[in-house]
Amino acid sequence: MPHPAYEAFDALAQRSGYALIDPPILQPAGLFLDLLGEDMRRRAFLTADAEGREFCLRPDFTIPVSLHHLGNAKAGTVGAYAYRGPVFRFRSDGPSEFLQAGFENFGRSDKPAADAEMLAIAIEAAGGLGLTRPEIRMGDAGIVTAMLDALDLPPVWRRRLVSDLRRSKNLDEDLARLGNAAPKNGAAAYAGFLAALEGSDPGSARAAVADLLSIAGIQPVGGRSVDEIADRFLEQAALSSGAGVDGEKVAITRRIFAVSGDPDTASAELRTIAGEARLDLSAVLDAFDERTGFFAARGIDIGAVKFATGFGRRLDYYTGFVFELHDPAEPDAQARVGGGRYDHLMGQLGSAQSVPAVGCSIWLDRFGGEA
Known part of the structure; x- marks a missing residue:
């Protein structure tokens, strides 16, 4: 029996220009184990065929949707996909078969605008499931990477x-x-x-x-x-053995990881730190501010977005903007929606050229009876 939220989800996908697809449940295991990290190896349902090749029940939709785009879209084209259905992975806090829905967008060069679109769609989807004023938590792996590059840490x-x-x-x-x-x-x-x-x-x-x-x-x-x-x-x-870092770099790293607040406040603080430390973070912070502008243009309350440099998500493939939507009435509970930017994944899957990508997943079972 279809989930009661499917009809509204499908309407949102159509309205937003995302094609609904249903990737195969049985997937090549190696891709997930290599790309989603060690944690997924412990949680996936694995099997093998007669030739000994490993497969798994899909533990996540992002890689199957990425493979769909890679196999069906012409190089350099934009693709926007929606999905919903069961995924399978061991969980200590619930059934190991559960329903997930989401959106993935490939090939857009206007990354700040695409990020803002994804967050806006995620908020609208959560609202349709009853979470009308979510707590928005946000990070940016690109800022961390730029900082580590500029500091030249071991x-x-x-x-x-x-x-x-x-x-x-x-x-x-x-x-x-x-x-x-x-x-x-x-x-x-x-x-x-x-x-x-x-x-x-x-x-x-x-x-x-x-x-x-x-x-x-x-x-x-x-x-x-x-x-x-x-x-x-x-x-x-x-x-x-003592691969330590000099005190000045340690102090800068601590200051940057301590930054938190709404995006405008965080950006100003990060620029101050970068200027005082003579770090060139201008490109990544300019993109950060541009994305914030697109948030505002889409009606997202910037003051309600909780950015933290030290905020990250568990999957290994994220390269930039990451976010989660939580129920403010249950701040310690798991995220209802989560996603972000993963620009390197398509290359790891075999694409001959770079393919920008951003997406989000919605855990339908975490909304309970709200649907």
Whole structure:
């Protein structure tokens, strides 16, 4: 029996110019495990065919919709799609089969305008489900990337901060350790091995650790491959051996990650920090302000948008604007709607050229009886 919200959702999709599609439920597993990160490996429903190729029940719609666009649209064309139906992944807080709906937009070069359109559609969809005044939480992975580029932090710290930002965890702990250049926590045990690897390219270092794990008979656990265990070891060894950052860069990083407020206030504060630290963040902040202007043009209350530099979303493919819609009556509950910009995903799926993309997902089961 169709969900009672489908009719209104389909009308919104048609009104907004998004074609309704229904990607196959059975999907190639490797794409999801490679692109959605380690967390998805633990949560996906996996199976294999007679030739041993792994498949999964679709745990998410974004990759299947992206593959649809890649296979059916001409290079460089714009595509706008809507979807609704079941997805399948293990959840501790609810059934592992649940209904999801959403929108994905590909190929638009006017990124700030496309971002604003996506947020406006998400707000309208939530309103149709009964959440008429959502709490809007927002971040921007592009600002974080630009900051890390400008500060030239060590690669191990770049990876660590970006990874924990996406998962909204351990960020305070990371920042506390960032300036600690003194070896600690058993770093001496790593020193000789790291010295032997010094000067090696990342692939060779990873292969050396993977070989040692194999010789020691250490088997993959928790769904991780030997290469993933090797990457994790190298990261932890580098952090423990004292790959610290000078105090000025630590202070700037802390200030930038502490910025929060409505988009206009946050932009002004970020520009002040960048100016004082002599960081060139003008391009990414100009795009940020342009997007805010498009928010206002679409009737979104800028004062109601809660931006935080330290706000991220769990999926690994986000590259810029990210957002969630929450029920202000239940601020600690999970997001009702979430999405953002993922400009690199199509290249990872095989596109020969860059394809800008932005989308959002709506968890219909989190709206309960409001539909």
